[in-house]
Amino acid sequence: MTEQNHDRIDQKLQDLNNDGVDRRGFLKCMAWAGTGLVWTLSGGIPVSRAFAKGGKSSGKGGDFSFVQISDSHIGFNKPANPDVTATLQTAINKINALPHKPDFIIHTGDLTQLSKPSEFDTLDQALKGATAKQIYFVPGEHDMLSDNGDEYLHRFGKDTKGCGWYSFDHKGVHFVGLVNVANLKAGGMGSLGHDQLEWLEGDLKGRSASTPVVLFAHIPLWTVYPDWGWGTDDSEQALSYVKRFGSVTVLNGHIHQVMQKIEGKVSFHTAMSTAFPQPAPGTAPSAGPMKVPADQLQRVLGITDVNYLVSGRSLAVVDSTLADSASPTSRNGAGLVEADSVSA
Amino acid sequence: MKRNKVWIAGFTAALATAVILLVAGSSSARANDQPAGANAEVKIDNFVFGPQTITVRVGTTVTWTNKDDIPHTVVSTEGVFKSKVRDTDETFSYTFDKAGTYPYFCSVHPKMTGKVVVQ
Numbered sequence: 001m002t003e004q005n006h007d008r009i010d011q012k013l014q015d016l017n018n019d020g021v022d023r024r025g026f027l028k029c030m031a032w033a034g035t036g037l038v039w040t041l042s043g044g045i046p047v048s049r050a051f052a053k054g055g056k057s058s059g060k061g062g063d064f065s066f067v068q069i070s071d072s073h074i075g076f077n078k079p080a081n082p083d084v085t086a087t088l089q090t091a092i093n094k095i096n097a098l099p100h101k102p103d104f105i106i107h108t109g110d111l112t113q114l115s116k117p118s119e120f121d122t123l124d125q126a127l128k129g130a131t132a133k134q135i136y137f138v139p140g141e142h143d144m145l146s147d148n149g150d151e152y153l154h155r156f157g158k159d160t161k162g163c164g165w166y167s168f169d170h171k172g173v174h175f176v177g178l179v180n181v182a183n184l185k186a187g188g189m190g191s192l193g194h195d196q197l198e199w200l201e202g203d204l205k206g207r208s209a210s211t212p213v214v215l216f217a218h219i220p221l222w223t224v225y226p227d228w229g230w231g232t233d234d235s236e237q238a239l240s241y242v243k244r245f246g247s248v249t250v251l252n253g254h255i256h257q258v259m260q261k262i263e264g265k266v267s268f269h270t271a272m273s274t275a276f277p278q279p280a281p282g283t284a285p286s287a288g289p290m291k292v293p294a295d296q297l298q299r300v301l302g303i304t305d306v307n308y309l310v311s312g313r314s315l316a317v318v319d320s321t322l323a324d325s326a327s328p329t330s331r332n333g334a335g336l337v338e339a340d341s342v343s344a
Numbered sequence: 345m346k347r348n349k350v351w352i353a354g355f356t357a358a359l360a361t362a363v364i365l366l367v368a369g370s371s372s373a374r375a376n377d378q379p380a381g382a383n384a385e386v387k388i389d390n391f392v393f394g395p396q397t398i399t400v401r402v403g404t405t406v407t408w409t410n411k412d413d414i415p416h417t418v419v420s421t422e423g424v425f426k427s428k429v430r431d432t433d434e435t436f437s438y439t440f441d442k443a444g445t446y447p448y449f450c451s452v453h454p455k456m457t458g459k460v461v462v463q
Contacts, residue, residue: 078413078432114415114429141452145415145429186421186449186457228391229455286390289413 062171062310067095067102067132068216069303070253071273073142074123075113080276080289081297084113088126090322091274091303096131098305103170105132108253108271109181109218110140115151124155139164140218140254141181149182165196167203173308173315174207176200178217180232190219190232190254197237204241212247212313220252222261222268225281230255239266249315251304255287258302258319269317272302298323383407386458388416388430388450393458402462405439419451 072088081087095102105127112119127135143152144163153164160166163182168175178200180190192200204213215221221238223231232238242248248266256278261268276289277300284290292300302321309316382404387394389411400406408418410430418427418436424446427436440446440462450456 080413114431142415145417145452184451184454186447186454188454227455229453286392286412288391 063308064103064171065098065100065305065307066104066106066170067098067303067305068106068108068251068269068271069095069274070108070218070271071110071140071256071275072107072123073110073113073273073275074126075116075119076275076289078289080291084275085122085126087297087301087322088123088274089129090298091301092126092130094303094320094322096129102132102305104134104136105130106175106177106216106251107135107137108140108216108251109138110142110253110273111137111152113142115143115145115149117151120151120155136168136175136177136216138177138179138216138218139181141184144181161199162193162195165199171308172310173212173214174204175214175216176203178215178221178238180217180219180221180235185233188233189223189226189229190217190221190235192217192232192234192238197234200238201241204245207245209244210246210313212249212308212315213242213245214249214251214315215242216251218252219254220259220268220270221250222263224255224259224270228281228287230281230287242266247313247315249306249317251306256290257300258304260317267315267317269304271304272300272319272321274301274303274322277301385409387411388456391416391450391453391456393450393456396457397459397461399461399463400440402443403439403441404462405437406460407435407437409433409435415452416450416456417452418448421447421449 069088069091073084074088076084095105111123137156139149139152139156143149146152149163153160157164160177163179164177165179166177178192178196180192182191183193184191207213215238217232219232220230221232221235225231243264243266246265250266250268252268252270253273255270256273256276257270257280258272259268259270276297277292278287279290290300299321302319302324305318305320307316307318308314382401384398384400384404384406386398386406386408388408391412391414393408398406408427408430410416410432413432415429415431417429418425418438420426425438425448429452430436440460443462446460446462448458448460
């Protein structure tokens with residue numbers, strides 16, 4: 001991995017644990033642990049010990065992985081990417097080629113560009129090729145463009161409440177899909193709304209604090225950049241409901257770039273898009289699609305592999321671009337770091 | 345005799361002036377009283393309504409044109425008008441028949457706000 005890439009990703013990591021170990025130093029520790037490819041955070045404490053003990057392979061009762069993709073924008077056809085269906089297909093092929101099979105896929109919204117039935121159909125068709133058959137969705141604002149999101153709800157609203165929120169459990173981890181793109185108010189950002197917040201409070205009540213929780217929603221649930229609407233006005237209340245849990249992971253999309261933040265036991269992560277990149281906050285006149293040279297496009301689109309380890313009760317989040325190829329020695333594809341470039 | 349001619353000339357000049365003023369006056373009255381097909385434009389570019397505040401006369405038709413690569417909407421915060429989603433180069437028009445202030449926003453990107461002032 002180039003120095004340039006290191007620096008770029010370092011800038012995106014918004015929080016350090018104030019323990020004197022910066023990201024590069026942390027990864028060197030991980031290389032010592034025998035991985036170098038997967039970094040895991042559990043309350044800010046590196047879980048390299050878990051890896052050394054349990055070995056690299058999953059299948060150790062309860063360990064599992066899933067993949068997050070986001071912002072496929074089927075129907076978009078402008079210069080930033082004239083064929084978003086093809087890049088989605090590349091992403092699906094990449095998921096199918098992962099050495100360990102993900103249990104399911106989560107799509108964090110903006111499935112389509114204009115909420116058209118034909119766009120949803122094309123997406124369905126492409127996803128049929130994924131070997132992971134279970135796919136969970138939450139809508140983005142582009143999926144709500146037809147009469148309050150009727151088309152989206154008609155297809156994906158089964159067993160959901162309100163504008164499409166829901167929760168489910170998988171191997172001891174509690175997943176909550178939230179909708180923060182409905183009933184948006186002038187001048188505001190994303191919004192969860194009173195009904196959904198009330199439901200969320202009830203949904204989490206009584207669950208053991210040792211249950212790992214994953215929240216997923218389209219717009220970031222932390223304030224990334226308010227000028228561009230990159231945040232959720234009432235997310236503080238939602239986050240107050242998960243404060244007591246030992247491990248919380250928040251997965252979002254919308255901004256078409258990876259950004260991460262850790263606040264106590266809550267890890268926030270936004271995914272790349274499978275369609276087109278957007279500029280870093282404040283680096284362009286607006287948040288619109290960012291054109292890159294055609295041969296660079298695959299490097300700014302990607303998927304996110306999330307691994308849950310029972311031993312650490314933690315989730316390891318690894319982003320890889322469509323340009324990264326899975327190598328036989330790597331566990332999750334290229335991940336953030338190539339093993340041979342990190343020396344102990 | 346001479347006095348009569350001077351008087352007639354003066355009267356005619358006054359009359360002509362009065363007619364000119366009356367015609368000039370009535371054309372501005374026409375724009376105020378009837379929807380005379382006046383048009384105004386707002387361009388949507390880089391997630392901004394430009395001009396953000398536009399002031400027009402009663403009866404003006406305002407046309408929004410989306411120049412972005414991303415779809416937008418034009419939605420009155422008071423429920424007065426609401427466009428369908430507008431993709432690149434698509435337009436939305438609304439004729440303002442009543443004086444007043446009409447704040448609006450893009451329901452897809454709610455940080456985008458604008459105002460039409462109708463006088």
